[in-house]
Amino acid sequence: AQTVTQSQPEMSVQEAETVTLSCTYDTSESNYYLFWYKQPPSRQMILVIRQEAYKQQNATENRFSVNFQKAAKSFSLKISDSQLGDTAMYFCAFMLPSNSGYALNFGKGTSLLVTP
C-alpha cells in the first residue's frame, strides 16, 4: 500500500510571507498522481493543485506551486504571499490509477495558521 507522510503537524506564517509544506510518499509505481487539498474551518475539501508523475514540470496555480522530486518521492507545496484565508488544514494525497478505481490516499495533514 502507498503511504503518504506529512511530517509537519502544524505550521504558522505571517501574512504576505511564503511557506512550504512537506509531503513524502512511498510507491514502487511510476505512473501516479499527486494532489494537495485544502480544508478550511468550514470542513469543505477543496482541491488546490494537482501533479501528474509523468510531467517533469512543477504544477503552479496562482500563488500555489509544488516542488515535485520524483526520485526523492517528495511533493512539497509552496504558498506565496500568504493570505489570512489560507488558514486551513492541508492534505497531501496520492492516487494510483488502476482498473479497480481511483481512490485518494491522504496524509495526516498539516494545520497552517496565517497570522496578521
Place this chain on the structure above:
Amino acid sequence: DSGVTQTPKHLITATGQRVTLRCSPRSGDLSVYWYQQSLDQGLQFLIQYYNGEERAKGNILERFSAQQFPDLHSELNLSSLELGDSALYFCASSVSTGLPNEQFFGPGTRLTVL
C-alpha cells in the same frame, strides 16, 4: 459550492443503531467515492461506485455498505454503530474513471455516536 450534496449535515445516534447517509453527485458525474475523516484514522477511502457498480474498496468495515442507484445518487449504510464510528463522512464525485480525475467533495455528514 462543489455541486455535490450530502444529507443530513449532522446526525446524532446511539450505539447499536443503523443510519443511512445520502449523496447526490454533480450533474453528469458517474463516479461516487466515500471517505471517512476521524481524529485517530485521518481521511480514509471507504468505497467507490461507478455508474451503479462497485469499483474499488478501501478500509470499509463489514458493518458498512453502500450502493449507487440508477439516478446516480449514492447511500452509505452504517449499522451496529460503535462510538468509534463517530466521524465526518465525505462523498466525492468525478466525471468518469478517466484521467485526470479530479474528485469534487461534498460538505460532509457529521456523525456522532453516543
